[in-house]
Structure formats: structure tokens, C-alpha cells
Amino acid sequence: MRLTEKVHTILTNHLQQGDQAIDATAGNGYDTLFLAEQVGPSGKVIAIDIQDCAIRSTQEKLDSAGLIDRVRLVADDHALVLRKLIEANREKIAAITFNLGYLPGSDKSIQTHAESTEEALAVSIQLLCPGGCLCVTTYRGHSGGAAEAETVEAFMRKSQTEGHTVDCYIPESSNSPPILWVLKKS
Ligand SMILES: C[S@@+](CC[C@H](N)C(=O)[O-])C[C@H]1O[C@@H](n2cnc3c(N)ncnc32)[C@H](O)[C@@H]1O
DSSP: OOHHHHHHHHHHHHOOTTOEEEESOOTTSHHHHHHHHHHOTTOEEEEEESOHHHHHHHHHHHHHHTOGGGEEEEESOHHHHHHHHHHHHTTOEEEEEEEOSBOTTSOTTSBOOHHHHHHHHHHHHHHEEEEEEEEEEEOOSSTTHHHHHHHHHHHHHHHHHTTOEEEEEOOOOSSOOOEEEEEEOO
């Protein structure tokens, strides 16, 4: 099973109608569309991406599916956006997803970076409700990817010592496969 499918399987069992969820790296909108389906008409999704083209692509997908009404799209850096959400949304979000790296078929120089990713993850913990789920997929094959993956691993190990439940999935492969981290907030 691909890690993107694994994330969807985990969140299908976790999310309920009426929940609030965040896609912190909207990209082409596959995860945003999935989250919008899971939270239902009474739920809400916030989808963030630093690239306008990604936000447009996500909007088109949601328009086609008739689900745009339950999604708020934000074109900006996720650490910045998540920080602004804290005051009104502390411990209210049921699930947050990060699919790190760059947008396939787009400008590869626009990619997530260890420093802002670490900040965005720390804020995510504050936004998650107790029992809330944080899914983070890291890629090690591109420049900067290995350093970012190490930062995410250190964040997850520290979170585990703080009482959160952390699982890690690595597909069998000889060549630096992606890693999925799943944190359940205590
Ligand atoms: C691997 S893609 C995400 C794929 C997406 N989940 C999907 O379903 O199509 C990573 C995305 O992160 C975005 N990104 C990079 N740095 C970012 C940042 N600081 N804040 C928000 N998004 C960022 C990129 O523009 C890119 O679209």
C-alpha cells in the first residue's frame, strides 16, 4: 500500500462527520478532497499551500466534486497560517496532514524546509484536540529532504516522550523510501 493510501485508511477510521481537519500541504488537492469527503457537510477543512498554482488546482478539484463549500483555501506558508489559527482553534482540530517535499510536475525549488516544518508541527500539536491525529509523510530523495526527515523524526521522538502515541511506517525498499509518521495526541 502506498503511504498516501495508508494515510487515507488511518483517517477514514479516525475522522467523523462534523469534524474539522487541516491539509497543511494542499498540492494538487488529493488529500484536501479526501478530508472534505470524510468530514461531511457539517465539517470544515482548511487547506494551505505556499503556491498559488497548488491552491488553484485544489480549488478545481473541490469545485468538480461540489465540495468547495466545506473547505477554506489559504495560499501562504503553513507555519504562519497555523500560528494565526491557534487563538480561535486551540484543541479543536481532529486531524492535520503534511505531505512534505515539492509538488510533482511543478517548480522543485519550492519545497518544504526543516525549520518551518518543525515550527508548523509544534503549532499543530496545539491545534489538535485530545486524541487528534497528525500524519506527516517525509521524503529523503531530494536535496534537503534527508535533513527535513531527520528533523521530523526528532520531533516525533520528543513528542513520544511527552506522552503522545507515535507510529512510523516505512515501505520496504532498498532506496531511501518515504516515511510516514502518525501521532495521536494524548
Ligand atoms: C508533496 S506536495 C503535496 C501533495 C498534496 N498533498 C496532494 O494531495 O496533491 C507538497 C506541497 O507543499 C507545498 N509547500 C512547500 N512549502 C510550503 C510551506 N512552507 N507552506 C505550505 N505549503 C508548502 C508545495 O507547494 C507543494 O504543493
